[in-house]
Every structure is written in C-alpha cells, then in structure tokens.
Amino acid sequence: MVKKIGVCFLAGYLSLLGGSLGDSLQSRPQLDRANFLYLLDNPTEQQDIEAMELYQQVLSLVPESAEALDYVLAAERLGNLYLSYGKVEDAKKSYNQGILLARAFQLGDTTVYAHHLYLGETYFSLSQLDSSLFHLKEAELLQSQLNSNAEPERLFNALGVYHYETGNFNQSVSYFTKAESFLSADNSDWENYARYSFSSNKASALYRIEQFAQAQQIYRELLKLGINTDQLRINLANTYIEQGLSEGALAILDSIDSDFASGSLSYQNLRSKVFLQQGDLEKLEKQLSIAQKLVSADTGPGKNLQKGIYFILRGDLEMRKNKYESALNYFHSAIVQLHSDVKLNDPFSNPQQMTFGMGALTLFEALTKKAKAAWAMDENKEKNPGVELGIQTWEKAFSLSKFISLNYDNEEARIFLGDKVQVAYQEAIDGLFNLTSAIGEDRAMKKAFQWAEESKSEGLKIGAMEEAKKRSLGMPENLIQEEKNILFSISKNYQKQLDNRNPELQNQLDKELLDLNVELSRLREKFRAFPGFISFEEQSFELEKLQKSLPAEYGILSLFNSRENLFLFWLDRKNLIWNIIPQQDLDWEGIMGWAGSIKSPRISGRYTADRVISGFSKQLLNPFQSRLDVVDELLIIPHGCFHSFPFELLPQDSHTFLLEAKAISYQFSARFVGFTKRSKDQDLMLSFAPFAGIEKDNPSEFSPLPGSEAEIQKLPQGLRLVGKEGKKQVFLAKAPGYQMIHLATHAVASSQDPKEAFIAFYPEGEEYRLFAQELATQNLESVELVYLSACETGGGKQSASEGLISLARSFAIAGVDQLVLSEWVSEDQVSQYLSHRFYHHVERGETYANSLRLAKLDFLEDPTMAQFHHPFFWTTYRIIGQPEEGIKNSAHLLFSLTLLVVSFFLGWKFFPKSLGASG
Numbered sequence: 074m075v076k077k078i079g080v081c082f083l084a085g086y087l088s089l090l091g092g093s094l095g096d097s098l099q100s101r102p103q104l105d106r107a108n109f110l111y112l113l114d115n116p117t118e119q120q121d122i123e124a125m126e127l128y129q130q131v132l133s134l135v136p137e138s139a140e141a142l143d144y145v146l147a148a149e150r151l152g153n154l155y156l157s158y159g160k161v162e163d164a165k166k167s168y169n170q171g172i173l174l175a176r177a178f179q180l181g182d183t184t185v186y187a188h189h190l191y192l193g194e195t196y197f198s199l200s201q202l203d204s205s206l207f208h209l210k211e212a213e214l215l216q217s218q219l220n221s222n223a224e225p226e227r228l229f230n231a232l233g234v235y236h237y238e239t240g241n242f243n244q245s246v247s248y249f250t251k252a253e254s255f256l257s258a259d260n261s262d263w264e265n266y267a268r269y270s271f272s273s274n275k276a277s278a279l280y281r282i283e284q285f286a287q288a289q290q291i292y293r294e295l296l297k298l299g300i301n302t303d304q305l306r307i308n309l310a311n312t313y314i315e316q317g318l319s320e321g322a323l324a325i326l327d328s329i330d331s332d333f334a335s336g337s338l339s340y341q342n343l344r345s346k347v348f349l350q351q352g353d354l355e356k357l358e359k360q361l362s363i364a365q366k367l368v369s370a371d372t373g374p375g376k377n378l379q380k381g382i383y384f385i386l387r388g389d390l391e392m393r394k395n396k397y398e399s400a401l402n403y404f405h406s407a408i409v410q411l412h413s414d415v416k417l418n419d420p421f422s423n424p425q426q427m428t429f430g431m432g433a434l435t436l437f438e439a440l441t442k443k444a445k446a447a448w449a450m451d452e453n454k455e456k457n458p459g460v461e462l463g464i465q466t467w468e469k470a471f472s473l474s475k476f477i478s479l480n481y482d483n484e485e486a487r488i489f490l491g492d493k494v495q496v497a498y499q500e501a502i503d504g505l506f507n508l509t510s511a512i513g514e515d516r517a518m519k520k521a522f523q524w525a526e527e528s529k530s531e532g533l534k535i536g537a538m539e540e541a542k543k544r545s546l547g548m549p550e551n552l553i554q555e556e557k558n559i560l561f562s563i564s565k566n567y568q569k570q571l572d573n574r575n576p577e578l579q580n581q582l583d584k585e586l587l588d589l590n591v592e593l594s595r596l597r598e599k600f601r602a603f604p605g606f607i608s609f610e611e612q613s614f615e616l617e618k619l620q621k622s623l624p625a626e627y628g629i630l631s632l633f634n635s636r637e638n639l640f641l642f643w644l645d646r647k648n649l650i651w652n653i654i655p656q657q658d659l660d661w662e663g664i665m666g667w668a669g670s671i672k673s674p675r676i677s678g679r680y681t682a683d684r685v686i687s688g689f690s691k692q693l694l695n696p697f698q699s700r701l702d703v704v705d706e707l708l709i710i711p712h713g714c715f716h717s718f719p720f721e722l723l724p725q726d727s728h729t730f731l732l733e734a735k736a737i738s739y740q741f742s743a744r745f746v747g748f749t750k751r752s753k754d755q756d757l758m759l760s761f762a763p764f765a766g767i768e769k770d771n772p773s774e775f776s777p778l779p780g781s782e783a784e785i786q787k788l789p790q791g792l793r794l795v796g797k798e799g800k801k802q803v804f805l806a807k808a809p810g811y812q813m814i815h816l817a818t819h820a821v822a823s824s825q826d827p828k829e830a831f832i833a834f835y836p837e838g839e840e841y842r843l844f845a846q847e848l849a850t851q852n853l854e855s856v857e858l859v860y861l862s863a864c865e866t867g868g869g870k871q872s873a874s875e876g877l878i879s880l881a882r883s884f885a886i887a888g889v890d891q892l893v894l895s896e897w898v899s900e901d902q903v904s905q906y907l908s909h910r911f912y913h914h915v916e917r918g919e920t921y922a923n924s925l926r927l928a929k930l931d932f933l934e935d936p937t938m939a940q941f942h943h944p945f946f947w948t949t950y951r952i953i954g955q956p957e958e959g960i961k962n963s964a965h966l967l968f969s970l971t972l973l974v975v976s977f978f979l980g981w982k983f984f985p986k987s988l989g990a991s992g
Contacts (some may be wrong), residue, residue: 089899177987249275381410458953487532758791773836827878854888
C-alpha cells in the first residue's frame with residue numbers, strides 16, 4: 074500500500090494516466106521482456122523498437138507500490154532508447170514521468186538521479202538552458218548521496234559543458250577537472266574515450282581563458298589516443314589563431330583529412346579566420362564561398378553557432394572592402410543565428426530581451442561589430458540613421474555583457490569577462506568622440522562618461538550587490554553558515570599550500586581545493602535560486618542624480634584610457650566637461666617611469682618634479698583649473714595604469730603640489746559614489762596589533778612589529794587587541810559591531826592569484842590568515858572606516874576593467890564605506906606617525922580624506938621625520954571610499970602650513986637610513 078502522506082501525489086498520477094492501482098497486475102512479463110532486450114550487449118534496431126513498445130505499454134499502467142521502483146527505472150530506460158533514436162521530446166516526457174512516479178510513491182530522491190542528469194543533458198541539447206541547469210544541479214545535489222552507479226564523471230562533464238557554453242570558462246575548467254578525477258588508469262576503450270572527452274573539453278576552456286600553452290599540451294597528448302583526431306586538430310588550430318600564429322594554425326588545418334574538412338563548417342570558418350588575420354582578402358573571399366555552400370545546405374530551423382560565426386566573418390570581409398551596409402546585414406544575420414529569440418531580418422532592429430545561452434560571447438562580438446558597421450556606414454552622409462542604430466547596438470552589447478556577468482557565480486569569471494568587454498568600451502567611446510559633430514558635444518560627452526563609468530568594476534558592483542542581498546533577503550542561516558564553512562576550508566587549504574614544501578602533498582591539496590570550489594559553486598546555486606537574488610533591472614548611470622547629490626566643495630576627476638585617447642572628465646554639481654588627450658601626445662615612458670621612481674627611492678638625493686611630470690600635470694589639470702580652485706576635496710576615479718598613480722604629487726605650478734591644496738580620495742567608479750554621514754560615536758573603534766612582542770622565530774615567518782602596540786595605544790578609545798589577543802577568529806566575531814577598525818599588522822598582496830592575498834593575525838595554528846575571498850563575505854556594512862596600517866593592502870593583480878584586485882576590493886564588497894590603505898611596502902615609524910595624526914584630525918571634525926592629507930603635511934613639516942620625507946614613504950597611503958556629508962573642511966586654513974611644505978619640496982634632501990619594512 075502507498076503511504077498516507079503520498080495520497081495527493083498518487084491521485085495526481087492516477088488522474089494523469091486514467092488508471093488504477095490494479096492495472097499493473099499483468100504487466101510483469103512485459104516489463105521483464107523489455108528489460109531483457111534493453112540489457113542485450115548488441116541489440117538490433119528491431120529489438121530496440123520492441124523494447125520501446127513494451128516499456129510504453131507498461132508505463133501506460135499504474136504500478137503496485139512494490140513495483141514502483143521498477144517502473145521508475147523503466148521510464149529512465151525508455152528515455153534512453155528514445156534519445157538513441159533522436160526522439161528528444163519523447164525522451165523528456167519519459168524522464169519526467171519517472172520523476173512523477175517517484176514522487177507519487179514517495180520513493181527516495183536518489184532513485185531519479187539519472188532522470189535529472191539525462192534531462193539536464195537533453196534540455197541542453199535543445200538550448201533550454203534554465204531547465205538544463207535546474208536538472209543538472211538537482212543531479213549534483215543527489216550525487217553525493219549515491220555510493221554506486223552515480224556516473225559522477227558524466228555529471229561533472231555535463232556541468233562543465235554548461236558553464237563553457239555560457240561563457241563561464243574558469244568554472245568549466247573546475248568541472249572538467251573534477252570529471253577527470255573519477256577516471257582510473259586502466260586504459261580501457263571506455264576510459265580512453267571518456268578521457269578524450271573530458272580533457273579536450275578542459276583544453277577548450279583553457280584556451281578561452283588564454284591559457285594557450287596548457288591547452289595545446291593537452292590537445293597534443295590526446296592526439297596519441299587516436300580518437301577524433303581531426304576535431305582535435307581543429308581545436309588545436311584555434312588556439313594558434315587566438316595567439317595570432319596564423320601560419321602555425323594553417324599548417325595544422327592542412328593536416329586534417331580532406332573528407333572531414335569538406336563537410337565541416339568549423340574547419341572552413343577557421344581557414345577564413347587565418348586569411349582574415351593575414352589580411353589576404355582574396356583567399357578569404359574564396360574560403361567563405363566554400364563555407365557558404367555548407368551554410369546553404371543546412372536548411373534546418375534551429376540556431377547554429379558556426380553559421381553565426383560564418384556571417385561574422387562575411388561581415389568582417391565587407392568591412393575590409395569598405396562595404397559597410399553589406400557588412401551591417403551580415404552582422405545582423407549573425408545575431409539572428411546567435412540569439413534564441415531574434416527572428417527579424419531587419420538590420421535596423423536589435424534583440425529586445427537579454428539571453429544567457431550558448432554562444433553568448435559570440436553574440437556580444439556580433440553586436441559590437443554591427444555597431445561599428447552602423448557608424449561607418451553613415452560617416453559621410455548628412456542624415457545619419459546609422460548613428461542612432463550604432464548607439465542603440467552598443468547599448469545592447471553592453472547590456473548583454475552585464476546580463477552574462479550577473480549570471481556567473483564567481484568573481485574570477487566576471488573579471489575575465491569584464492577585461493574582454495573593456496576593449497569594446499574603448500572602441501565605443503573613441504567612436505563617440507569622433508561623432509561629436511554629428512550628435513552634439515553635450516550628448517557625446519554625457520554618453521562617453523556614462524559608458525566609461527559603466528566599464529569600471531562591474532564585477533565588484535555585482536559582488537557587493539550579492540553580498541548585500543544575502544543580508545537583506547533573509548537567506549536561511551544554515552546556507553550562510555555553510556558558505557562560511559567552505560570558505561574557511563578554502564582558507565585552510567591556501568594556508569597549507571603557502572607553507573607546503575612537499576610535491577606529493579601539493580597534488581592532494583590541489584584536488585582538495587578543486588573539490589571545495591565545486592562545492593562552493595553548488596552552494597551558490599542555492600543562493601541564486603532564492604527569490605529576488607538574481608534580478609536584471611537595466612539601470613543607466615544617472616548623471617543628474619549624482620550631480621545633485623554633490624556638495625559644492627567636492628569635484629570629481631575621472632580618467633578613461635582608450636586605444637586612441639586619454640579621456641578626462643570633470644564633474645561637479647553644475648558641470649560635466651571633458652578634455653581629450655591623443656595617445657601620441659603623451660610621454661608614456663616618462664610618465665610611468667616617474668611613477669615607478671616614487672616606489673623605488675634612491676640611497677641619496679632629493680625629490681623633484683621633473684619636466685615630464687610637470688608637462689603631464691598641465692595636460693591633466695590645466696583644462697579644469699578654474700573649477701579645481703573652488704573645491705576643497707577632489708575625488709579621483711582612475712583607470713588602467715593610473716590605479717596606483719600618485720596624483721597628489723602632481724605640480725600645479727612652480728611652487729605648489731596638489732597635496733597642498735586639495736584633499737584627495739579615490740573611488741572605483743562614479744556609479745559607486747554616494748555620501749555618508751559619520752557616526753557621532755567615535756569610541757566604537759576596534760584595533761589589532763597581533764605582531765607586537767612576538768618572537769622573531771615565530772611559526773608564521775613574519776617579522777615582529779614592535780611599534781604596532783604603541784601605534785594602537787594612541788588611537789581613540791575602543792577595544793585594543795595586542796599579541797595573542799589579535800586572532801583571526803576574534804576579528805571575524807567582533808568586526809561587524811564596530812564603526813572604525815584599525816589593523817596594524819602584516820598583509821600580503823598577490824599579483825598572480827588575487828585569492829591568495831591575505832591579512833595576517835596572531836599566528837596560532839593554521840588559521841591565522843584572512844584571505845580575500847573569505848573577507849569579502851563578512852558583514853561589515855556598519856563599519857564606516859577601516860585603516861589598514863599594513864603593507865600592500867592596496868596592491869594586487871591588475872585588471873583592465875576592475876583595476877587592482879586587492880584586499881581593499883574585498884573590504885568594499887563586504888560593505889565598508891572608507892578604506893585607508895597602502896599601495897606598497899611601508900615603514901613602521903611612518904605608519905605610526907601618519908595614523909596618530911590622521912585620528913587627531915578626525916577627532917577635530919575633518920573628513921577622513923582631509924585628515925589623511927593633513928597628517929601627511931604634518932609629517933612633512935616635522936624635521937624629526939626628515940629621513941623619510943621622500944614620497945616613497947608616505948604616498949603609499951591613500952583613501953578609497955565615499956565622500957562625507959556635513960563634515961567641516963579646513964583646507965582653506967592651511968596656507969601658512971603649505972608654505973613650510975613648499976620649502977621641503979624645493980630643496981630638502983633625504984637620506985633614508987633604514988627602509989625597515991613593516992609589512
């Protein structure tokens with residue numbers, strides 16, 4: 074009998090079939106015969122057809138409770154038979170019937186593991202990606218509960234393929250590697266074929282994240298298996314094309330079997346790419362004519378990625394021939410192939426809805442090329458319909474990139490996507506400038522500023538939004554705790570890897586880290602399934618709203634470095650103006666050389682602003698000088714190579730520097746600018762000095778920081794934690810309850826893998842490092858200021874779209890408003906001095922930005938600190954975050970002080986006696 078709790082499910086199932094429980098009594102012989110035929114080693118087509126008919130008859134009846142599990146298995150096997158004969162819709166129905174049966178008879182969820190796995194693969198083949206991911210994730214949740222017959226390698230490969238096709242290449246590498254880990258070394262035919270499948274998929278993902286050498290090595294090793302070698306050579310040639318090695322790619326393509334090549338559109342497209350790369354338009358045209366025969370022969374109704382690529386290449390050829398209208402039509406034909414809902418053949422139309430599916434990044438490419446063709450088409454005409462189409466198409470492309478990024482479940486993928494999209498923003502903004510006469514300077518300038526700011530730190534924006542939603546949507550506490558547990562385990566793994574010297578243990582740690590990252594991805598899908606967690610609401614940058622919020626004493630200077638120009642935007646409450654400096658008018662070698670010299674002090678000498686930087690300062694500041702003169706605080710939004718640039722050292726004239734006149738702070742993008750009100754309760758400060766008094770030979774290998782205890786003892790009142798008191802667990806527990814946090818400790822940045830950056834606490838056991846990934850998930854929304862008196866907290870890996878991927882970024886994602894940090898190694902005495910003076914000015918009511926400025930001026934006026942007056946020692950400190958409302962600013966009272974500072978800049982010598990690095 075069926076359990077009472079299952080009556081509703083069972084009643085629904087009976088209604089669906091129109092039968093009763095007793096109908097199955099005569100079905101057993103049919104079911105046994107069907108199973109016998111299904112399990113034959115080499116069944117004939119007639120035997121398969123008989124098995125399908127028998128399963129259909131059985132499943133049209135309602136089983137007894139004791140037979141329900143057999144019926145669920147029958148639905149799975151019937152679905153498999155349908156798939157083997159291309160009956161996809163019938164297969165879907167059969168798998169879903171099995172799931173419905175299991176629910177009706179209250180069978181365990183694991184009984185339908187295979188149904189979910191195969192449904193996921195089936196929906197994927199139909200490009201129904203939402204349904205595909207739902208069932209694959211259901212299977213993934215069940216897989217860990219199964220001891221046998223779970224086909225984990227098939228599941229993880231399917232998840233890898235899903236992430237690959239939707240552009241999340243970093244995540245797909247993890248899943249393909251996970252699938253590989255379930256293979257043994259018996260070299261059976263099945264094992265070799267599975268190894269070929271998983272490894273070639275992994276290599277394809279590696280090539281997409283530009284790990285070309287690794288991808289090529291995998292492809293060459295797989296060629297030894299002798300499986301599908303022509304397709305492997307196509308994939309291998311593709312990596313050479315992406316590297317710009319067209320001759321090498323052509324040699325590989327020429328080695329492919331001619332019969333295979335003649336029927337492969339991907340082969341024809343790759344040869345076309347080679348000739349396009351070489352600029353041989355005659356060969357390109359001939360190659361595309363061959364490809365066109367394959368395109369014409371494919372009359373199926375479905376969308377086709379390779380056809381979309383073919384049309385893009387056709388458009389590229391027409392652009393090279395200056396046939397822009399024809400190119401526009403080809404690019405639009407590519408969009409029709411690549412977008413699941415686009416059917417219109419009108420090139421002046423664009424997709425209305427965003428789509429996250431196969432070929433999404435290729436669709437983005439087609440949109441950007443269409444936008445450029447539209448602008449080129451009408452550049453010499455008085456009436457410019459292509460101008461508006463181009464703007465609209467760029468907007469669609471950028472909207473698509475944001476939509477894709479929002480659907481990724483990890484920051485690494487978002488950063489990679491953002492860096493790819495950055496090139497398109499550069500081309501679009503250069504194009505807007507060239508269209509100024511056609512659309513008017515005011516509109517061009519506003520649109521350029523909007524796009525410039527939207528191009529910056531999209532990954533950070535989404536990461537911060539997701540963390541805020543976890544806190545505001547009432548996520549189940551068990552999910553939040555599970556994420557913390559996984560991140561803690563990942564941190565422990567990083568700590569072991571940093572301390573490990575054993576190659577054998579390294580392999581074990583790598584596998585453990587892979588498993589943890591896959592587990593984290595699985596968990597975050599649960600977050601993403603929570604109502605309201607993912608919502609794509611297109612919100613354009615609201616310039617007017619930002620301007621209205623700006624106090625009169627604030628000005629914003631934003632930079633955007635494109636391929637052709639350096640764009641400079643000045644924004645205050647009344648004005649948006651721009652200045653454009655052509656790249657060829659900038660002495661980049663001299664500018665960057667000067668900036669580098671600030672970070673590398675000489676043994677003796679003095680600081681002077683040389684001719685190059687004086688000239689650059691005039692290029693940068695002079696167009697805005699009249700507006701700069703009337704503001705007290707300057708918020709700088711850097712871009713590209715300017716993220717660690719010491720703007721405060723720019724000379725304004727022969728006597729003064731920017732530091733003397735303006736308080737300077739930084740922000741990731743103008744989209745993030747909002748104003749905060751400082752709490753009146755300044756006693757809520759938490760400070761750490763974990764390396765004060767520690768032994769030199771402590772297990773962490775970090776040096777003691779003897780001055781750090783004195784540093785925090787002179788801070789405003791609050792909780793001060795010294796030595797053993799300053800443990801990581803204490804920070805995680807107490808930090809959310811404080812308004813100001815001061816960390817006088819060690820920190821390590823990483824220019825290779827930003828996830829390995831960390832802040833060090835008291836080195837007790839393995840858990841004393843707080844890594845960036847774990848830090849970003851803490852709830853620090855109540856924290857107004859974090860002062861990081863540690864080395865390299867602002868340093869990290871450079872990203873074209875996100876800037877420096879640093880610990881500061883993790884604090885911003887966690888919700889902190891203001892961050893004082895150091896870009897490079899700092900000196901212990903300087904750290905103490907600046908922090909004491911900083912808080913002195915904060916207590917007098919100065920803004921955080923102006924307090925840091927005044928602290929530096931105090932420092933430079935103090936003759937006892939003369940040996941550290943070179944900018945290397947103090948320009949490392951900067952503040953990132955939100956401007957403040959209602960705080961007095963005393964920049965205008967400092968004329969007498971700045972005169973003293975001028976004398977230093979004009980002549981004081983520095984003789985650093987000790988670099989004494991503290992971090």
